Amino acid sequence: MNQANHSRFPAWSPRALLRNRAFLTVAIVILVWVVAGFAKPGFGSYGHLRYLLELAAVIGLVAIGQTYVVIAGGIDLSVGAIVTVSAVGVPLVALSGDGSGTFAVLIILVAATSIGFLNGLGVAYLRIHPMIMTLAMATFLQGVLILIAGGTAISAQNPLLAWLGNARIIGIPAGVLLWAVVSGAALAVLHATPFGARLYALGANPLASALSGINVQATTMAVYAVSGLAAGLAGVLILGMNGQGYVGIGDPYLLASIAAVVLGGTSILGGSGSYAGTIPGAILLVTITALITVVNASAGWRSILFGSLILLLLLLSGRESQRR
Amino acid sequence: MSSMIRTGDDRLYWRVQGERNRGLMGLFAVVAAFLALYAYLFPGLLSVAGVSKFAQSWLPLALVAMAQAILMLTGGISLAIGATVSLGAVIAATTMSGYFGVAGGIVAVSASGLVIGALCGVIAIRLRLPAIIVTLAASFIIGGLALLILPRPGGAIPGWFSDLLAGNTPAALVLVFLVALLWKLYLATPLGLSLYAAGENPVGAYRAGVPVDAARIAAYAISGLLSTLAGLFIAAQTGSGDPVIGQAFTLNSIAAAVLGGVGFLGGRGTMRGAIAGSLLLSVMINVMFFLGFPPVAQYVAQGLIIIGAVALPQLTARFRRRP
Amino acid sequence: MTPQAIIKANGLSKSFFGNPVLQNVSIALEPGRIHALLGENGAGKSTLINLLSGALAPDGGEIEIDGRSHRRLTPSEARRAGIAVVQQELSLTSDLSIAENIGLGAYPRRFGLIDYKALARKAREVCDLVGLEENLSTPVGDLPLGRRQMVEIAKALFRKPRILVLDEPTSSLSAHEAQTLTRLLQRLRAEGTAILYISHRLNEVMRLCEHVTVLKDGKVTADRSLQGVDAAGLVRLMVGRDPGDLFPHWTPSPERQTIVEVTGFSSGLLRDIDLEIKRGEILGLGGLVGQGQEDLLLGLYGALPASARRAVFNNVAGLPSSVSRANALGLAYVPADRKREGLHLIHSIAWNMMLPDFGKARGLSRRDPAAERKLATELADRLSIKGDLTRQVQALSGGNQQKVALAKWMPADPPILLLNDPTRGVDVETKREIYVLLRRFAAQGKAIVLSSSDTPELVHLCDRVAVMREGGIAALLEREKISEEAIVAAAMGAEAAKVAA
């Protein structure tokens, strides 16, 4: 029996590791760090790498939701707007008697989750294509932002956020720690729960999933809600790190989150991939950005270099396996 | 066994065209309603000048919607559309008033679009890299090129050419029809029609003798061409070049295509749908203006209109559908 | 005098990721002969034809066409040599029309453009050959599975092949369509076409073919004339030992209590149907393809909007409103189109088997990998699915894919099984296993609804057969009345009436 079981579930092999996108992406990150560290003194310093991780934490958090959504066969174009809404929103809901600021953060996270949930509702019940639904939601949120932002003096005097943005625990920035904890949870949910399995099912073949008794609607709504929550969390973190939110603060995270997901080996077509690849994907992205920043060249050349680097690294980290 | 030509067989092409309208009637109705509303709010629309001006603002979006749709039909997507539009505009504005003149400029713009598109296609398809991230990288490279050519807005388009394309003539409308016609012509070629098969079922298409890779790379090239031509038109319309003018077109082209029922996984959708989608996005802006919406309402309404335009036909078709 | 072979494969071998799938396989196709290629699921038949048509490159060996040998045959060379392959609905594009699909890759041109007039004419010719009456402009996506298969065949004929390869062409065809195909093949044979025919329906093979090549585990175990071979002999060739009866002995189940009852049931095509399903029975659904069999199954399963004046499922009143609800009521459904509706091709075999459980379990509970592996291994053993269970399902042969689609419901032990053509593409041995399984389920008191395009299956397996026609039940045959003739007659009733009218 054991013998049979073995042939049916072959043991893990080193060769499989080399075909693993997440692993390859990690290897590339390390490679880039080493090369850049030698080429640009200061780049590879501990402090800088730690800072890159802090930046990656924000992208990484947003990309949790994006990874989930993409695996489930969708895409979320509203994450940037949700990040902004939550970063701008926390001060607005600051309540007296909420000394630690926890309550304000919780309210914002609930709001962000609800926005995601609405996305899911549109996708699941109105059967609106996720791109259209989330793009429309992003537009909608812009309108909301005009209403809520900038009108009054808003600045974040929130102790919890200040801690999140600045504290170091045994030398590790609180934001990175938060990312690590949430990532652990995200990975566990993705790979060790039936909910995670449902995402893979949905992304690979929604029809077969429905006929197998998976509640497609509920799963869809849940996954977009998770995406909203993750973006909300990222918004809160970025507010903590910056001390202040502003309209447009979330804009860079839309394409960054998608890029991190795809660089990490998750198929944009859905059904396969893992957040394990997105993590190094996010780190890779901030690393390249930092690298380009320190190159002294005209804006045009920097842009060209950035694009070429992404292409090159993509070539290394592996190709999309052919899909039938 | 007799093989009698059956009624309708002789008009196969037109019947096929008719079938392709199915599923789009809802969108067509929404677009028509908006056009009617626009004409009601602004009766001046129903004049040569009115139509001309509206068509001018719509044409670039229609072109990029087509550029995106053709890729989506093959199962690809491009995030480089915006940058390619900018590049087209910049090349037009720097070449046309130079030695080679307007004709040389058109050639340069077209050639750069074809080449850049084909390159993206070759990289994405031959190297089997995911299109979305290849084109994201390409958008930086292409955008960088545009900045190198024209670091800040400038350049010039000869006045007569601007007036020809974007004066008080319905040239833009004619161009829309012309491009649509060329598209129909392309779809009537074996390579063109292969798009659908190559998008939906590449393995099967390959086995059936469809040059799958060629069809896809050609789609990328055409997409690049349409994008730079949109840039050329914008340059003519504005009389100059701007290295970041196209940025918004990336997402808008996707929105228009998806709104028009073009599927994300390849092989599903029609160009007429994408064009209708772009028309809706374009006319919506004017309608909201004439309804006097303040910015907040513009954003909110825009979101709702887009959702509504997709949801309504979906909901009505609901009962005929499988889960 | 034996005619010269048009195409010959000599010593072909092929392996995937180091697993040999074909080893030293030789085969020769002659004009005017229908050549059967038989073998169990996964024996390598499809792979062999992929080599013959240039879709895959062999690792070793060569292919000889008209005496010219090719080491590496490309698809276009193969096509030019006159080889056409009927894949199983694999190469159709749903948004294109029937005519455009038929001509795909070989469009008649005029000034570089597709000549739609010529296309219509030629497409109509081949459609007539295969009995496709539909409008040529109909998008293929609108057609039911069986019709799509006919389009696929028409597409092969469109190229006027000298060598026609058919990979399980009849597996989704109704008896009527299969007959059309039989006549067609006989005609092509008479015209001198070389035909390679893959099927798991041995009676067809017996009726049609003159010569057989049998593959077992990637090796040729027989290459001989079919003369003097009977069905049992064929099976013996394939499995290498004496076959038992294909169908298990039918015994009535003791329990015949009604478990599902619907009156005035409508869904999809179906209008106002009354039906009772009993524990311990296999209720067959027969008839031409697309007469509402699938709508009935899907409607009962909560996957298609349905209504009924009265409905009782497992003592609960009302129709299930959703699939999860249906599952909770004890229903399970195995779809016909396994690739689109049944399986997650990019996921592993084991993962696919766990799917209903993933749908049912509490979302954030913990998965138990050890238990999952154990269960998957058990299921695989039970349905003799061999090898590594972490392989993607798409790397399985068609028959084995079907087994996976069936296997995933077994752990739930549902009392009501809705099966839509469950033995499509399944080899005889496995078929037999499935039949035994179904009868055993019935004996255990489960209710089984079996929609099948394979009439013998209905005859030998079912307690009752409902023959469907135009969205209604044309006849409900009790055990003693069930025969191929009765089923076909009931199914054709409408056709006959139409012709008469």
Next chain:
Amino acid sequence: AAKCIKGDRKAPYTIGWANIYSVPTWMKQTEGTIAAEVEELKKKGLVDKLVITDAQGDANVQIQQIQSMIDADVDAIILIAGSSTAPARVVADACAKGIAVINFDSLVDTDEVTAKINTDSNEWGDTAAKWLIAELGGKGKILVLNGPAGISVSDDRRKGANAALAANPGIEILAETNTAYNVAPAQEAVTSLLFAHPEINGILSLGGALSAGAILAMDKQGRPMVPITGENARQFLELWKEKGLKSWATMQPNWLGAFATYTAVQALEGKDVPAFVKVPLPVIDNSNIDGYLARAKDFPADGYIFSPYDQKLFDELLAAK
């Protein structure tokens, strides 16, 4: 009469504001000054309606919206251009129709407008560079932070600094960045640059949010503060005070919006207005920063503390040649 004005339009006027993007705080504040001005003018019976469009950052949409304003026959269009070239033709069309076109902040390369109103971006860069060079004594290593590439405003500010920088070979530019005029991207970029360059003596920043981002980056790394230029962004001014910096800032006053509205009505009323109104750059330095910060609470936290204005100021500006 002023350019574009034909004299056939009578009060009360309909004013169209063709905004490029109304979501950023600077724009919201500007819209505030415009709305306030319109209220004033309504009281005088000069204006009856303000129509606002938002092109969502897309210069093409802005052209379309200006066209709609022409179609709707508004009396005046005030414009912040999304591109320095793109709206030129449609603006000329408006001008030809007798619509008063007042272009402020981001200007269009055309003369077919009633008036352009702006501070001088070249001068901005030039003064900033000179201040920094003087502060560094003509010698030192600096970073240059600039707004997005390909935009005239950022390009002009940067070009303005060129002459002064070239004249002082002792100043070494370690690196230049282009980011959106926002805190977070600037902070990111500067952080990386700080790691790459252990010695930095000054920062030439050509935008307020950029300066704030730079200070936050230095602060977080515990790097000593260096002289830095900036703009009237509230966050920057507060950081300046908090960290006790040596700084210099100027501004693009939000009341340019109100001023443009006022100018439009003046032109429609038949007054002659100059084709280009150069608004002097207000300077904030250690001498007057407290005055600005005293009013801080009246402005959004992520907004800009602009200098006070009144109609007298407007009249003076219009009168100056």
